[in-house]
Structures are given as structure tokens and as C-alpha cells.
Amino acid sequence: EAGVTQFPSHSVIEKGQTVTLRCDPISGHDNLYWYRRVMGKEIKFLLHFVKESKQDESGMPNNRFLAERTGGTYSTLKVQPAELEDSGVYFCASSRGLASDTQYFGPGTRLTVL
């Protein structure tokens, strides 16, 4: 069974540009989460999809961030326009369906905004 995959692994952009991160969850996992780790800080929750619906987006920092999960399969996280403070590692995780299910993480996308 393939794990959670994320693309790209690294992205370097200039302030003001747009970047789109992609996450492919484990097949059959209804729950998809986005997290972010800014250098030296804790990993912070951004949002949670159940299938194609946003269950919880309380962690989204501002309206420059837009997440979608069309069809309930893969998800994209767009940052537009990117700011310096958006730099960090963006993790995606997925779980099968219950609150007790373990979340399995992808390798992350390292975003650097110059």
C-alpha cells in the first residue's frame, strides 16, 4: 500500500508569487489533514477534510491560503500571494475514518519564500 505522497518536495519562490502544494492520501482514507511547521516551532494544524468537505479549517492562518479536495481524493493547498512568514514545512496526513485512527504523514513540502 502506497503511503501519503506530497509534491513538490521543495519549493523556492519569491514573495508575492503563488505556490500550490499537492497531497495524495493513502487510498481509501477519507480524512485528510494539512499541518505546517515553521522553523523552530511546533507542528501546527491547518485544516481537516472529510472526503471533499472541510471539517475544520480553524488553523488556516489567513485568506491567502486556500485548500481544496475535489472529488475527495487528492488535495491542494494554494498560497497566494506568498509572504516571507509562510516559509516552513507543510505536512499532509491521512487517516481512515474514525477518531481513533492513526494519522499517517507524508514527507512534507519544504517551502521557502524569499
Place this chain on the structure above:
Amino acid sequence: AQKITQTQPGMFVQEKEAVTLDCTYDTSDQSYGLFWYKQPSSGEMIFLIYQGSYDEQNATEGRYSLNFQKARKSANLVISASQLGDSAMYFCAMRIPNSGYSTLTFGKGTMLLVSP
């Protein structure tokens, strides 16, 4: 609000020795889950072990065990017989089930270095 505290920014251990990574948590909920993840230099987050708040036995997974002390709100990870490949960042995390859907709250992590 939930909080996870990992007080050890870095730990050093010699190969084949055991090491304990500390984790304390703060929550007023009675039902919660505690997790440990490993992040090697390659970047991926690897799930290691899970402990439910109502589990009476400490969780074990191979060389990993979780020393769960509920009254002290601690969930320390014990790695027995350390190996060089155990060198990585280790994160403790907590989940509070909420209407069946829940997210993880993480600590800042502990960097473990295993020397030959």
C-alpha cells in the same frame, strides 16, 4: 486548550543503550490519545506508537515503549537498545476526539543523536 511539552531539545545516547524521551501533556478531557512520531533527516514523519487514555497497559511496539503515567500527565517514549538509525527528531502529539473528528497537537520535538 491542549498542550504538549517536550523539555529536551536534544538528547545523546550511545548505541545499544536505552533512552527516554520526555513528554508531558495538558488537557481537561478524559478521553484522549497520545502519539509519538519520528522524523529522520529525510523529512518524513513516521508513526511509532499510540497510547489511549483508557488503556491500562503501557503501549509497546518492538523496541519502543510508552511509559504512560496518567496522574502525572506524562507519556515518555523509551527506546531500548538504541541503533544508529534511531538518530532523528521525535515528536510527541495528542489528539482529543471531538465529534468523531480530531486533529493532533504537537510538542516542539526532541532531537536524538545516537553515537557508535
